[in-house]
Amino acid sequence: MQQFSVHKIGPEIQIAGIDLSFTNASLFMVISASIIMLFLFIGTKEKKIIPNKIQLIAEMFYTFVAKMISDTAGSKAKPYFPFIFSLFMFVLFCNMVGMLPYSFTVTSHIIVTLIMAVFIFIAVTIIGFAKHGLKYLSIFVPSGVPVVLLPLITIIEIISYLSRPVSLSVRLFANMMAGHTMLKVFGGFVISLGLLGGWLPLGFSIALTGLEILVAFLQAYVFAILTCIYLNDALNLHH
């Protein structure tokens, strides 16, 4: 799958024997972040009472994420709003930039999504312990469960808690990779079936492109909202 392959751009950078070269993946991270910053720059340049289109879209993103956080994690999550906003925008724009032909999808690499998910997992765990101390462990002991079932439930809860980074990262990575693979496969069918039979997979390709744009938005939203839910568990301890 050539579209997922990473290759070096420019000189090799080695720090302490580790290869940290600038790659096409890094390039598209930079491109996505630059598009976000450019968009927000234009969106906040003019402070109009009646906004223009780009300002309106920027404000819509703001209110969308703000509402998402206040709905799922309450007012205590306000200090983490910039992080979740950045996360949502970054994942969304990486997904969307990946939809362009000949581009590279940053979020289709497990290492990228895993690093974000692990960071969120560790941060949420630290926040939980910092806010509630050892009481935070009560997250593994749901209330209202019969005593007989309690050990089993606790083990299940611990496993589900520890698998959060995996599920969070694999969900995004698998969705993006599967979507792009499907598009690639149908694109291959168009060529191999030629002028005679290639029209059907071409139609599928077009429909799937629409679906993938939806998935790109949806997965960014899911990633952000799951982060909010994990944050909610750490901030408001009631199970």
Add this chain to the structure above:
Amino acid sequence: MGKYFNFIIALFAIQNNLFAAEVGMPQLDPKYWASQAFWLTLVFSILYISIAKFYLPKIKNNLDNRENRIKDDLEDANKFKELSESKLKQYKKILEDAKKEVMKIHLESKNTLDKEIKKKKETIEKEIEKEIEKAQKDISDIKKNSITDIQKISENIASNIIESISGDKLNESSIKATVEDVSKKNLGKYL
């Protein structure tokens, strides 16, 4: 989801036969993992700092400004509405007072006019009565006077007629008595 994945894997197999050059998942090759982790951390940190320190406060500021502006405008609108309502009330009150005044003036003028008309009517009626009385008196005077004249004329006519019929003169006093007698009998008819 499982079916979906099986389908993908089947498609993968076909794909790999069609394009034999591309094999495997580059995602699982750890060669550039460290590089991706490094660049992700760097890029995301820069993005986070610029968003948290620069862009979000600007957007929040602008949203707050708009909300305040809308609130102020609404308050102003309410104030003006109240003002207009009180003005309307005042206007209505003034209108009502004016109406009352008009009614009062109308009534007063009507009363005075009625009184005056009554007074004038009375004086005129009195005058008319006086005139009528005077005229009746005159008429009755004229009637009374005319009776004696008529008697005289009747006496003359009677004596003349008798004279021309019988050829001799009658006693004037007897004629006078007869005429008086007749006239007394018939006087009620004419007076």
